[in-house]
Amino acid sequence: MTLQRKGLAAALLVLAVAGTTRGAATVGQAAPEFVVKDQDGREVDLAKLRGKVVVLEWTNPDCPFVQRHYRAKTMSTLADRFKNRDVVWLAVNSTNYMDAAKDRAWRAEQGFSYPVLDDRVGSVGGAYGAKTTPHMFVIDKTGTVVYQGAIDDDAAGANEGSARNYVAEALDDVTGGRPVRVAETKPYGCSVKYTK
Amino acid sequence: MWQVLVAAVLALGVSRIAATAIPEPVEVSLAASTAHVEPGKPFDVGVLLRVQPGWHVYWRNPGDAGLPTSVRWAAPPGFAVSALSWPVPRRFDQPGGVVGYGYADAVLLRSTVTPPPAPAAQGPVALRAEVGWLACEQICIRGKKSLDLMLGGDGAAANPAVFAEWAPRFPLEAGAVGTPATVTARGGVPADGSVGGVTVTLDWKEAPASVEWFPPDDHALAVEAATSRTDGARTLLTFRAKRLPGEQLDGATLESVVAWTDASGKRHGLRVPIDLDGKET
Numbered sequence: 001m002t003l004q005r006k007g008l009a010a011a012l013l014v015l016a017v018a019g020t021t022r023g024a025a026t027v028g029q030a031a032p033e034f035v036v037k038d039q040d041g042r043e044v045d046l047a048k049l050r051g052k053v054v055v056l057e058w059t060n061p062d063c064p065f066v067q068r069h070y071r072a073k074t075m076s077t078l079a080d081r082f083k084n085r086d087v088v089w090l091a092v093n094s095t096n097y098m099d100a101a102k103d104r105a106w107r108a109e110q111g112f113s114y115p116v117l118d119d120r121v122g123s124v125g126g127a128y129g130a131k132t133t134p135h136m137f138v139i140d141k142t143g144t145v146v147y148q149g150a151i152d153d154d155a156a157g158a159n160e161g162s163a164r165n166y167v168a169e170a171l172d173d174v175t176g177g178r179p180v181r182v183a184e185t186k187p188y189g190c191s192v193k194y195t196k
Numbered sequence: 197m198w199q200v201l202v203a204a205v206l207a208l209g210v211s212r213i214a215a216t217a218i219p220e221p222v223e224v225s226l227a228a229s230t231a232h233v234e235p236g237k238p239f240d241v242g243v244l245l246r247v248q249p250g251w252h253v254y255w256r257n258p259g260d261a262g263l264p265t266s267v268r269w270a271a272p273p274g275f276a277v278s279a280l281s282w283p284v285p286r287r288f289d290q291p292g293g294v295v296g297y298g299y300a301d302a303v304l305l306r307s308t309v310t311p312p313p314a315p316a317a318q319g320p321v322a323l324r325a326e327v328g329w330l331a332c333e334q335i336c337i338r339g340k341k342s343l344d345l346m347l348g349g350d351g352a353a354a355n356p357a358v359f360a361e362w363a364p365r366f367p368l369e370a371g372a373v374g375t376p377a378t379v380t381a382r383g384g385v386p387a388d389g390s391v392g393g394v395t396v397t398l399d400w401k402e403a404p405a406s407v408e409w410f411p412p413d414d415h416a417l418a419v420e421a422a423t424s425r426t427d428g429a430r431t432l433l434t435f436r437a438k439r440l441p442g443e444q445l446d447g448a449t450l451e452s453v454v455a456w457t458d459a460s461g462k463r464h465g466l467r468v469p470i471d472l473d474g475k476e477t
Contacts, residue, residue: 064338131260131294153415182440184418190336191261194292
C-alpha cells in the first residue's frame with residue numbers, strides 16, 4: 001500500500017470512528033488535504049496542486065440547481081476563462097448513490113473537461129463541511145481557503161445572465177494578487193446527499 | 197380469459213411507465229375566508245401545499261440547503277395583499293449535518309387582502325397566485341403552479357374552516373396580548389461590514405418543556421452563528437453576522453420564529469424580530 005493510500009485509509013478510519021463529526025474549511029486557514037480518484041480512476045492529490053489556485057465545486061447531476069447551472073454552462077465557462085491562469089477546477093460528487101461510471105457518463109454528456117472526484121463515501125465533503133450542491137471553495141497558491149459559499153447571488157435563478165458571480169470575483173481577485181473582496185457567502189442548492 | 201391477460205399486460209406496461217415518470221410530490225390549492233368581497237373589509241387568502249409522505253418543502257429560511265417556498269399574488273387595482281404569514285416550521289436533520297427548515301405533510305401560506313374602500317365595478321373579483329417550491333426527499337424537484345381564485349360571483353366558494361384549522365399553527369406576535377414571554381434585544385450588525393451580534397433574551401412566564409429557534413437569513417448577510425440556549429424560564433438567542441459588501445438587505449429587521457412546547461406537549465410559535473440596526477428594546 002502506498003503512503004498516500006495508507007493516509008487516506010487512516011483518514012477514513014478516523015472519520016468512521018468519529019461518526020458524524022465533521023470538519024469545515026475555514027476562510028483564512030489551510031484547505032483540508034485529500035487524495036481521491038476522479039471519474040477515470042486517476043488519483044487527484046490536493047497537496048500536489050500547491051502553487052496553483054484550486055476551485056472545488058460540490059456537484060450532483062440529480063439536483064435542479066446544478067442542472068440549471070449546467071444548462072447555462074456557468075461552471076465550464078468560468079473554468080475555461082481561468083484555465084490559463086494556473087487555476088485548476090475540480091468537481092466533487094459526494095452523492096452517496098452515485099459512482100465513477102455515472103460521473104463519466106454525465107461529464108461526457110455535459111461536455112466539460114475538468115475532473116469529477118468520486119466522493120460517494122463523503123469524506124472530502126465531510127472534511128470541508130460541504131452542505132449544498134453547488135457549494136464552492138477557492139484555494140489560493142499557498143493552500144489557503146480564500147472563498148467559500150455560493151456560486152452567485154441568485155438562488156432562485158431569476159436573474160440568469162446578470163447574477164453576481166462570487167467565484168468569478170474571487171478568481172479575479174486572487175489571480176490579480178488582491179485580497180478577495182467577498183470571502184464568504186451562504187451557499188445555496190440541494191443538500192449534499194451524504195451516505196447515512 | 198384473453199381479455200383478462202391483455203388487461204393485465206396493459207396494466208403492467210402502464211405501471212412501469214408511471215414508475216419512471218417524474219414524481220409530483222406536491223399538490224397546491226387556493227383558499228379564501230369569504231366568498232363575498234365587501235369594500236374596505238379585509239379577508240384572508242391562502243395557498244395550501246399538500247406534500248407526499250417522505251417529502252418536504254421549505255420555510256422562508258430554508259436552512260443550510262433548499263429554496264424558500266414562494267407565492268406572488270396578483271389582485272385587481274386598489275386591492276392590497278399583505279406579505280405571507282408562515283406557520284411554525286419543523287427542522288429536518290439530514291446526513292452530514294445538513295439542517296433544513298420547512299414542512300412535511302402540508303402548509304398553508306396565508307395573506308390578508310384589503311379591498312378598496314369604494315366598490316369598483318360589480319361582479320366577481322379575480323386573484324391569481326404564482327406558487328414556486330422545492331420538494332426534497334432522496335432527490336429534489338422544483339415545482340411551480342399558477343392558480344386563480346374567483347370571489348363574489350355565482351358559485352364562488354369560501355373555506356373558512358381551513359383558516360380556523362391552521363390558525364393555531366401560526367406564530368404569535370412578540371408583543372401580543374397573552375404573550376408567553378417578554379422579549380428584549382441588544383446589539384446590531386453594523387453597516388460597515390464588520391461582524392456584529394444581536395442577543396435576544398426571552399423571559400418565559402412558564403418554563404417551556406422545549407424551545408427551538410428558527411433563525412433568520414438574508415442574502416446580503418453572511419451569518420457566522422445563530423444559537424439558542426434555554427435554562428429554565430430564560431432563553432438566550434445569539435445571532436452573529438456581517439453585511440456583505442455591495443448587497444442590499446431586504447430589510448433592517450429580520451423574521452425569526454421561536455417554537456416551544458408546553459407541559460402538555462403542544463407546540464406553539466412566537467415571532468421574534470431581529471433588528472440589525474441595534475435599537476435596544
